[in-house]
Amino acid sequence: MELFATTAWYIWCRRNKMRVSEPVVPMSSVAGEAYQYLATYQSGQPRPVRLAKRKNIKWKPPSTGMYKTNFDNAVFEESGEAGIGVIIRNSRGKVMASLAEKILKPSSVETVELLAARRAVILVQELGFKNSIFEGDSETVINSLRNGDRLKSFIGHLVQDTLSDVNSLRSWSFFHIGRQDNAVAHVLAKRARLSFILIFG
Known part of the structure; x- marks a missing residue:
């Protein structure tokens, strides 16, 4: 989940840099860069306390056309x-x-x-x-x-x-x-x- 969000954020930042003509990494390298970025961030964070797993937690997509x-x-x-x-x-x-x-x-x-x-x-x-x-x-x-x-x-x-x-x-x-x-x-x-x-x- 965090890797997905980090990758989405990385793509958003890349798009903004392109709009102002700043140098960006190739799209093929985004996944690797995002993974490395997240790993660096997590290495400096305290380990989370593990909680009991919740059941029936699922994002539901909208109906067709929405x-x-x-x-x-x-x-x-x-x-x-x-x-x-x-x-x-x-x-x-x-x-x-x-x-x-x-x-x-x-x-x-x-x-x-x-x-x-x-x-x-x-x-x-x-x-x-x-x-x-x-x-x-x-x-x-x-x-x-x-x-x-x-x-x-x-x-x-x-x-x-x-x-x-x-x-x-x-x-x-x-x-x-x-x-x-x-x-x-x-x-x-x-x-x-x-x-x-x-x-x-």
């Missing part, structure tokens, strides 16, 4: 930054696009999650997809987007902006899922720590 867009965030308290991770897959489970962006840490985790949701919607728009199911693991944020509530709260403008953006799609919906089912998007969000910072609002 896309499923998962989004998540990670907060880097020590640097005052946050990461956004997004992955879009089709009805066969094929990855259509992925994204890892680093931003300045907002005032609350809720705000970061809403920024991740909005970035997911914008990415779908940028790629020209018209039908998408959006999945995130913050029940509060998903409920706000599904019901259009909290518009008068401190995050109301983000709820409104996200709903305004998503209304340009032909078909869309927001669903809450468990953290374990949103693992790839979360790994991408954590990988954003290694990216250049972007100011996103």
